[in-house]
Amino acid sequence: MAKTNDPVALNDWQAIGNLDEIQSGKRRNTRLLGQEIIVEMDGDRPYVFEANAAGGMGREHPAQILYGHIWTTLGKPEKPPLDMPEFLEDKRRLVSCGAVTVRASALRIVENFLDMSHFPYVHTGVLGEEPITEVNDYKSEIRQPDDELWATECSFFQPQAAMSAEDGQVSEYMYRVSSPFVTVLYKTCPAVEGAWDLVGIFVQPRDEAVCDVHTFMLVLDDLSTYTALVHFQHKIFLQDRSILENQLPKGLPLSVGEETAVKADGSSMLYRRWLRQKGLKFGTWQGDRDSQAA
Amino acid sequence: MIHLYDYVLSGSCYKVRLFLSIIGKEYEERAVDYYPGGEHRTPAFLELNPLGQIPVLTDGAVTLRDAQAILVYLAGKYDAGRSWYPEDPETQGAIAMWLSFAGGELMNSSAARLHDMLFYDFDIHKVRAAAHAAFRVLDDHLTDREIDRGDWIVGDNPTIADIACFPYVALGGDGGISLDDYHAIRRWMSQIKAIPGFTIMPGIHAT
């Protein structure tokens, strides 16, 4: 496909790689919202260009470094990328897990991130396990003026909540979606009572049904090695990937009634409503229900 | 104590992790920052394995690379029942054939997966076609085995041939290689998942 013309998708910031990958040259040519782009570093400054027909550098787009990643926009965003003050906390480690490609819509990926009901089935023995499958009531809302989706007072019993957790525990969660393709969760930190660990994904939609997912963590964990933390996150995300690539239809259905929902899906229903209100088309299902899997 | 230089997403490492779990042998993991760090290509790691690949297994004075070789060693050393790698030449020859296939033709599935997930530079159409060709060979073989009332690649019991071939077949979907055509492979996979001590990795379901 060519670059999308969906203004909701274009007028927003997306991450396109972490600093290591881009500085080392591993990620130079990539694709965002259907557009081939080229990323260059000049010292500490990132530059992003559309790739022209000859593969050279065409039109330039704004670029910035934030949270260890390069961000760009192909349009004119009305708000900056999310604010995570935790990034500046001394004791926190930023663990950037590298990009993983998934053949799914960015919206399915974000929705999966918000979901707890799948913990016992997809992350068995780690984030959940039968018979403790019930999802307790939680709250979802759109917070203004930031225009962000928040789900709070979430909790779930977890056999191994984090790399450093030794026993099962009830984890508390908050989920935040700052723009259609960016989401962070805050969960009970096993190491420091009363504190949150952050795990998030910056989803880079290459096309409507293919994305690069940049996963990161901001954790208060002194004990685990960087590699162990990355591997824990890779394990969790790759378990999700095998689900995400097998959801039909590829595009996320936004209208009520196109898929069946229950109370535990509160944050997903609110996410779909929020996207509908924004008028987002990119990555959504545009057909009718009966033709979804024919 | 056995040490396994390992990466949670590596199908080749999983061959060893799976076998160790089934035979109930303890080991310590040495996590290698394969991705995104590329630790397996550093000079320190190349001292351990000049091919710059994982898994590598150490067991006292023994250091081995190559998942297939490691399976041969572990079965010979720790399987008292001698069923995972029987001693007769006919069976060993047959197993060696399939170990070679597991480290050869089946690795096209690994290449497709690395391309689709982690940006490795492969000719994706070529490797997918080669993976399908390999899956077809295995499926035809398993179809004939089923006709002879056999559940395993070689003989009447599971062997290291089954362990070596399983991961990159089961992970085919990660690289866009569907198993829908291969009825005998799917049947064989359920048999393997029913072996006591079977353990999963991301991309493989428990049943």
Place this chain on the structure above:
Amino acid sequence: MPNQFPQNAWYAVSGSPLLDWGNIMPVRLFDTERIAWRDGDGEIHVWRNQCIHRGMRLQYGFIDGNRLACRYHGWRFGPDGKCALIPAHPDMAPPEDFCVPSSPSCEADGLIWTTIGEPAGPPPDLSEFENLTFCRSIAIDTAPETVQAAADIARFVPFGAGHTDSACSSRRAATGVVALETSGASSPQAVVLAIQPVDAGKTQLHVLANAQIADTDRGALRRHYAAWARQFRWHIENRRRIEAVRLPESLPAPESLPV
């Protein structure tokens, strides 16, 4: 030219022995996705390959007693397709309309049959073949019409000692079903080929043998026709002139295949 594979017809999608309890089989017919599974009472069900909740392919689910569970959130569905349990709300009785769409299906003559349309009658009646043994299913990377055309002029050497002659005749036994029969009457055999149109470029072929044999020979019979099926596939995919398909008296040395 009339459509050889109308959608409003029944098609075989599996040999019965391939679908035992505990197994969820992906079924592809006319580029649509279905699953087939067998419940605890042995009944076959063919459903849309898509969970009603978040669209997860049900082929990756698991069987829990007499229910099919979706791999994503563990929703359980009973043989009637209705949702019986939602683990996120284990005390809630799922609403009646939480139901996976199903397709008509039946099991006859050693095959599982389904349709994506509205057939006028029951599945093809293969009772004229009184001694059917299911041999194997085989995927062929060509259009169903091509497979059918090849079947129309294919030959085979019947199983058993003393057969060397590959003379045979071929006829359309039913929509999507071709029978190859020996010409000699002394010990008649037939190969029954049930064609499943997967999509425009792929076909599943379900191969059955009709032969009166001792039970102890059944494995050898299946092996014989499984080998025939591989040869048949090779010739179609390599676009050899179909008239040249002849089985030699013994299995040939392996020819190099495109990889």
